[in-house]
Amino acid sequence: MAEPHIELRNVYRTVTRQAGTSVRSEILRGVNLNVLKGELITIMGPSGAGKSTLLRLINRLTEADSGTILLDSANIKDYDPRELRRRVGMVFQIPVVFKGSVRDNLAFGTKLWNTDADIEALAAEAAIPGELMDADAAHLSVGEKQRVCIARALANKPEALLLDEPTSALDKASAEKVESLLLRLQSERHLTMLWVTHDQAQARRISRHNYVLEDGKLREEHG
Numbered sequence: 758m759a760e761p762h763i764e765l766r767n768v769y770r771t772v773t774r775q776a777g778t779s780v781r782s783e784i785l786r787g788v789n790l791n792v793l794k795g796e797l798i799t800i801m802g803p804s805g806a807g808k809s810t811l812l813r814l815i816n817r818l819t820e821a822d823s824g825t826i827l828l829d830s831a832n833i834k835d836y837d838p839r840e841l842r843r844r845v846g847m848v849f850q851i852p853v854v855f856k857g858s859v860r861d862n863l864a865f866g867t868k869l870w871n872t873d874a875d876i877e878a879l880a881a882e883a884a885i886p887g888e889l890m891d892a893d894a895a896h897l898s899v900g901e902k903q904r905v906c907i908a909r910a911l912a913n914k915p916e917a918l919l920l921d922e923p924t925s926a927l928d929k930a931s932a933e934k935v936e937s938l939l940l941r942l943q944s945e946r947h948l949t950m951l952w953v954t955h956d957q958a959q960a961r962r963i964s965r966h967n968y969v970l971e972d973g974k975l976r977e978e979h980g
């Protein structure tokens with residue numbers, strides 16, 4: 758049996774909703790998950806189920822109330838948070854770019870090794886055409902911005918990516934491009950991926966390991 762790359766054991770998380778009076782609500786109630794190295798799993802579930810919260814726990818943008826999360830069999834709390842986030846990158850639904858050109862955005866991610874050749878290679882890997890490199894990143898389409906965000910995540914040479922509905926803000930053509938880019942990266946770099954989506958057809962297309970988060974628990978869907 759292969760060792761899990763990312764493992765969640767009995768993870769709980771309560772949030773306080775502010776609605777006139779504040780209501781405490783346990784959104785994750787004993788979540789268990791095993792993801793092998795290089796495996797791509799999908800997570801679906803109703804809006805507000807806690808899918809984004811679950812991803813954010815894994816690179817410590819949020820803390821669990823109880824339970825354990827392991828990366829390579831070590832508790833994520835034993836890693837330096839910057840090291841953890843370098844190894845486990847995150848891509849969000851709405852891509853946010855920094856001020857400046859596309860090249861500036863990629864150079865920001867590659868601070869430690871930013872030769873021009875490195876930046877060009879990174880752009881090629883994220884399917885960013887050369888003629889876009891000196892464009893103002895703020896003026897890109899949403900799909901192009903998402904590719905810049907993926908390139909920035911790749912600059913850290915991650916082992917895993919947490920993908921929070923990475924294609925759902927995009928038009929159909931851009932969504933297809935980003936989906937095939939991510940699938941190519943997963944197979945070429947052997948990246949572990951946890952991919953949240955509300956699109957069941959997409960989930961089935963990209964993975965045979967499909968989970969649903971509902972009522973605070975994660976269950977695997979079969980068939």
Ligand SMILES: Nc1ncnc2c1ncn2[C@@H]1O[C@H](COP(=O)(O)OP(=O)(O)O)[C@@H](O)[C@H]1O
Pocket residue numbers: 772773774784802803804805806807808809810811
């Ligand atoms: N830091 C927080 N403080 C208060 N409420 C939160 C916080 N994070 C998430 N929530 C609430 O927890 C619930 C789950 O949110 P989320 O993880 O974003 O769900 P999903 O991604 O499945 O739509 C939502 O009701 C949201 O408003």
Ligand SMILES: [Mg+2]
Pocket residue numbers: 808809810921
């Ligand atoms: Mg969400």
